[in-house]
Amino acid sequence: MxxxxxxxxxxxxxxxxxxxxxxxxxxxxxxxxxxxxxxxxxxxxxxxxxxxxxxxxxxxxxxxxxxxxxxxxxxxxxxxxxxxxxxxxxxxxxxxxxxxxxxxxxxxxxxxxxxxxxxxxxxxxxxxxxxxxxxxxxxxxxxxxxxxxxxxxxxxxxxxxxxxxIDEVFQQQQMAAILLAGFAALLVAALVAAILARRLRRRVSTLTRATRRLAAGAYDVEVPQQGRDELTALAADINALARTLRAAAGQRQAFMADIAHELRTPLTILQAELEALEDGIRHLDAQEMGLLQGQVRQLTQLVDDLHMLADADAGSLRYQWQPLTLNGWLQEQWPVLSHQAEQAGLKARLKLPLQPLSIKADPQRLQQLLMNVWSNSMRYTDAPGEVELELAQVDNAVQLIVRDSAPGVAESAMKDIFRRLYREEGSRNRRSGGSGLGLAICERIAQAHAGTLTATQSALGGLQICLSMPDPGVTSQ
Incomplete structure (x- = not known):
């Protein structure tokens, strides 16, 4: 150039x-x-x-x-x-x-x-x-x-x-001395300017090389930080950017590896079953059809979840906003939720406030969030156990809380709960089922409702997931 x-x-x-x-x-x-x-x-x-x-x-x-x-x-x-x-x-x-x-x-x-x-x-x-x-x-x-x-x-x-x-001679001498001092000051200023310019140029060149390496995909950049000026702050920002890009690249690689693993498991089962059918080892009966359909459903769920998560990241998920009274809405969802808990061998409880709470929300997306969080508790809570759904108002927020009993989640793993394809047990054997994308999707839905989704230790001994949304006001039915 x-x-x-x-x-x-x-x-x-x-x-x-x-x-x-x-x-x-x-x-x-x-x-x-x-x-x-x-x-x-x-x-x-x-x-x-x-x-x-x-x-x-x-x-x-x-x-x-x-x-x-x-x-x-x-x-x-x-x-x-x-x-x-x-x-x-x-x-x-x-x-x-x-x-x-x-x-x-x-x-x-x-x-x-x-x-x-x-x-x-x-x-x-x-x-x-x-x-x-x-x-x-x-x-x-x-x-x-x-x-x-x-x-x-x-x-x-x-x-x-x-x-x-004599006066004129004195004046001329003084003027000559002033000009000489000015010339000497200019030389010193030029020397200082050259030194400062060279030092600043070296620092700017270091930053330039670092940004070029980042643009080329080399995220192992570490710019030296010297002093407390704006260039030092810029160097700190470049280092932070490099760390973020390294983390993003690592997450992308891990995500691709996880996706490949999640796809490989049902595909391997399908391939083995079809080869067994082809060789005459197995017969195409109702049990075999159910096994094949189960693997197809898992693949379909994974693809649908990936598609929904991509739409959520791109901000293209559509929402139908409307006033929603959460007390009555939860009572409508409770029969299905309590039935799932009963099948999982868990005791379910619903806690509602006496004062009805209303928000502006998309009922379908909110139902999707609740079902994903509830299913997560059904999947990972040991039976016999407990699971609890509570609606509360805390300060200026409306909170929807799901808490379950043991086993719990390590404190160090709380920050990874909403990471894509994360499972706390660290395996990919699909013993507990699920695509590993449900909570990540829930987090996007919570953000679309101007809320937050947090995970903490539960008072019941397991995990507590809290959806907190801004309260537009408490109204009575």
Whole structure:
């Protein structure tokens, strides 16, 4: 057969590695966003610190100017351009700065430290003195050192990237480290995925081989069970299926052997009798005819029972459902049942409740069940003995119980009572008669009535068979 698509191992690898890749990528994206967020906060903190240093220097400059000129006002700083702030910080007056603005001077400060991309100065009333309005700014207050009065405010834009070359180098190093860690995580994830996929593929292959062997008719399969996952549960189910198929195959072989034996016995007798008639050893009289007819009846019963059991297994037995009052119906059956017990040398008793019990049933099939169970007691109960038929209501069920006296049935054999062609004595000599299919047919009829048929030890010392059916309600006649 031509294989289509990826194998199970590759599918498992792709699935596990794909999930791992998604998780790693999501983690890397999250780490990168988290780093950028915190890096920008770090840059904002640096910018705030520089702004605070600048605010202190401006406050000192303002204090020196007021000492020189009592009429000097903070708003006069608005006459300065942004590039002249460094000179103010160097201690120059406004007039001196204006005279020397065209002459480069060293102010003793690091111009890179006090350089801002956007800088705006505001008065204490919020009036813009120089610069321009900035959206989402960093703001610090300019406070007079002695009085603590707020003179104005400095504002600058929040950094959206590295401010200094060292910041950019640091950011690049961190991004490279994150990518390297992500690549290493992907390699580890791929290795783990390969190991897991290989292990799972081996387990799936074991299950596949086991199912193929089962399909080929080899029921001696035993799949190893390791772990507690779904594959282990599937292995347990396959083992259970193999045991069931082994048991079914054994039962089928035993059933065929039993059928062959059941057919061989009357056929052998018929063949021997006919050969005796042909050779003139026996004469065709009434006794001989009765013997031959008896063997034919046994064959006919066996074939009819097999046919009925096959119909019951296939669900093709027809039922005529109707309301049935069991008290009166059992009284109608009792004369025949008690006569059979009398002929078998058994004492028969019928126990009926005072309250009539009604169910929905097929009277003909129910009669067939009762006759089979009753005949079983007649066949296997030693005389003199007892046999009892009881109708009772237990909880929400109507029970029809047949119990007899010794001999009993071993507890270990109770589960086999309803097996086809089963006889508790273990022989096939037909001493007790019957096809060995009656109780199996009874079980199917009980199931069709939504009931159960169970076998237990009898209080009389023999076997008790109980038919339990759901009670639709107790009605009075």
């Amino acid at each position: 031509k294989k289509l698509g990826l194998s199970t191992g590759w599918q498992l690898f792709v699935a596990i590695a794909g999930v791992a890749l998604i998780l790693v990528m999501a983690t890397l994206v999250g780490i990168r966003l988290y780093f950028i967020h915190n890096f920008n906060n770090y840059l904002s903190a640096q910018e705030t610190q520089r702004m605070q240093e600048l605010a202190v220097l401006i406050a000192d400059y303002y204090e020196r100017q007021t000492e020189r000129d009592a009429d000097f006002r903070f708003e006069q700083l608005g006459e300065l351009e942004r590039g002249g702030v460094r000179r103010l910080l160097a201690g120059l007056s406004i007039a001196q700065w204006r005279e020397s603005r065209q002459q480069p001077q060293s102010d003793g400060l690091d111009p890179r430290r006090l350089s801002f991309r956007n800088l705006a100065l505001y008065s204490a009333d919020g009036d813009l003195l120089f610069g321009r309005d900035i959206n989402d700014p960093i703001q610090v207050s300019i406070v007079e050192p002695d009085s603590g009065v707020t003179l104005g405010y400095l504002r600058t834009g929040r950094p959206q990237g590295p401010l200094q070359p």
